[in-house]
Structure formats: structure tokens, C-alpha cells
Amino acid sequence: MSLLPRTRSEIxxxxxxxxxxxxxxxxxxxxxxCRDWARGPAPMRAAMTPGxxxxxxxxxxxxxxxxxxxxxxxxxxVDGAPVTPFPDWLGDLGRRAVAEAxxxxxxxxxxxxxxxxxxxxxxxARMGMHQDKDEESTAPxxxxxxxxxxxFRFGNTENRNRPWTDIxxxxxxxxxxxxxxxxxxxxxxxxxxxxxxxxxxxxxGRLNITVRESGFR
Ligand SMILES: O=C(O)CCC(=O)C(=O)O
Numbered sequence: 646m647s648l649l650p651r652t653r654s655e656i657x658x659x660x661x662x663x664x665x666x667x668x669x670x671x672x673x674x675x676x677x678x679c680r681d682w683a684r685g686p687a688p689m690r691a692a693m694t695p696g697x698x699x700x701x702x703x704x705x706x707x708x709x710x711x712x713x714x715x716x717x718x719x720x721x722x723v724d725g726a727p728v729t730p731f732p733d734w735l736g737d738l739g740r741r742a743v744a745e746a747x748x749x750x751x752x753x754x755x756x757x758x759x760x761x762x763x764x765x766x767x768x769x770a771r772m773g774m775h776q777d778k779d780e781e782s783t784a785p786x787x788x789x790x791x792x793x794x795x796x797f798r799f800g801n802t803e804n805r806n807r808p809w810t811d812i813x814x815x816x817x818x819x820x821x822x823x824x825x826x827x828x829x830x831x832x833x834x835x836x837x838x839x840x841x842x843x844x845x846x847x848x849x850g851r852l853n854i855t856v857r858e859s860g861f862r
Contacts (some may be wrong), residue, residue, distance in 0.1 A: 646796065646835070648813050656799050656813040659785075659824030666819035670672030672791045672845035676757050678732075679763050679791075679852055682707060684728050687720035689765060701770040707731040708760040709859055714779055716760070716859065731759050739856040742787040746821035756784055759855045766795065766851040767834045774798065774805040774832040785823025790814040792851040794840040800830040814853075817842045 649656070651664045666673070682705045683689035689705035694713045709716040710730030719725040736758050744753025760780070764772070777786055797820070800809035811834070814820060822829060836851050 648811050657825035657826050660822040663819040665817045667817040669843050675846050676846040687723045702764040705763045708759045739787045759859045760857040760859050762855045764853045768838040772833040774830045780859050782858040784858035785821050787856040788820040789854045790818045790843045791816050792847040794837045796834040798832050798834050802828045805830050816841045
């Protein structure tokens with residue numbers, strides 16, 4: 646598996662990788678926030694797929710609950726627990742991320758995210774190739790990674806197969822995909838246990854936060 650060099654790059658039009666965008670203090674603040682969010686009201690947990698399989702990542706949602714493959718305001722699998730609100734400061738971070746990735750302040754200002762999916766990967770967790778298509782908005786998805794590195798596969802918009810690009814996402818990395826790349830298939834092939842040495846408060850595993858705009862009224 647050959648990986649792209651860890652330099653800022655536009656993988657395909659609309660998909661931009663910015664290594665080490667978050668400094669260690671910002672990572673630590675996000676780790677602390679994730680610990681709070683993980684407690685609930687609807688706690689961090691593995692989602693079941695409609696086929697009855699269990700996802701290997703643990704997820705907690707902000708703004709809207711997501712379960713494969715729909716959003717709702719309450720979590721049916723935990724007694725209708727309400728979703729944790731999406732905080733304004735995370736929206737600001739999302740706007741800064743879009744402006745940074747595209748070098749376009751206006752694109753950042755126009756971004757109005759209201760959902761975050763927070764995923765925790767232990768050493769064995771993976772995420773299969775999929776599209777993020779349960780939102781009505783076509784605004785970009787902002788992805789922030791903290792903790793152990795992973796091999797992130799970013800493919801094409803047609804199917805789960807090649808062409809794709811394998812990228813190492815490390816602690817603090819930003820990845821934004823929008824425009825012609827918004828509906829590209831993507832997934833996490835593997836996590837590299839023990840690969841994060843940053844003093845960010847996460848002793849093992851990997852956190853990924855995707856910030857999204859729902860477009861729901
Ligand atoms: O963990 C990642 O980097 C990707 C997460 C993802 O694909 C998703 O939440 O839809």
C-alpha cells in the first residue's frame with residue numbers, strides 16, 4: 646500500500662489534506678470535549694447496520710443523531726435520548742477549516758455546519774468504503790483526526806473500487822471534501838496502534854470528528 650507524502654495536497658479537486666492543522670492544545674481541547682460528549686444523554690456506542698451487523702467504531706453525534714443510514718433528533722436505540730447540541734464553537738472551527746482548506750474566506754463564512762459525528766477507533770476498528778449522503782446539503786465535510794494515525798482511503802464518486810488514494814491521517818490533520826469530491830467513497834483501512842506521541846490527552850486509539858451541514862429545515 647503506497648501512501649501519499651505528508652504534505653498539504655489537493656487529492657482530487659475539492660478534497661484537501663492539511664497535515665498538522667490542529668496544534669496540541671487544540672487537540673487536547675477537542676479530546677476533553679469528546680469525553681463530555683461521549684457521556685450522552687445518548688452515549689458513545691457502536692451503531693448497528695440495518696443488516697444486523699455492528700460497526701467497529703464507537704460513535705456519538707451532535708446536532709442530529711446518525712444511525713445507518715438516517716438522521717433523527719432522538720436516539721431510538723437508547724430510549725429516545727435527545728441528541729447533544731452542536732456547539733457554536735465547533736461551527737466556528739468548521740468555518741476556519743473550510744477557509745483554510747480552500748484558501749477562500751467567503752467559502753468559510755458561508756459554511757453553516759450543524760452536525761458532528763465523533764468516531765472512536767480502537768486498534769481493531771475500521772470503516773468500510775461509503776459515501777456521506779444522508780445530508781440534504783452538498784456543503785463540504787470537515788474531518789479532524791486526533792490520536793493514532795490511520796490509513797484513510799479516498800476514492801471516486803462512482804463506486805467503492807479504484808481509482809483511490811491512500812493517505813495517512815495523523816493527529817491534528819484536517820481533511821476537507823466538498824464540490825466534485827463531496828460524494829466520493831472513502832473509508833479507514835487500518836489504525837496504526839501506538840503511533841501517536843502527541844501529549845493530547847488521548848492515551849490510545851483514534852478520534853475522528855466529521856463536521857457536516859445537514860440542510861434540514
Ligand atoms: O475516520 C475517518 O477518518 C472517516 C470517518 C468517516 O468516514 C465518516 O464518519 O463518515
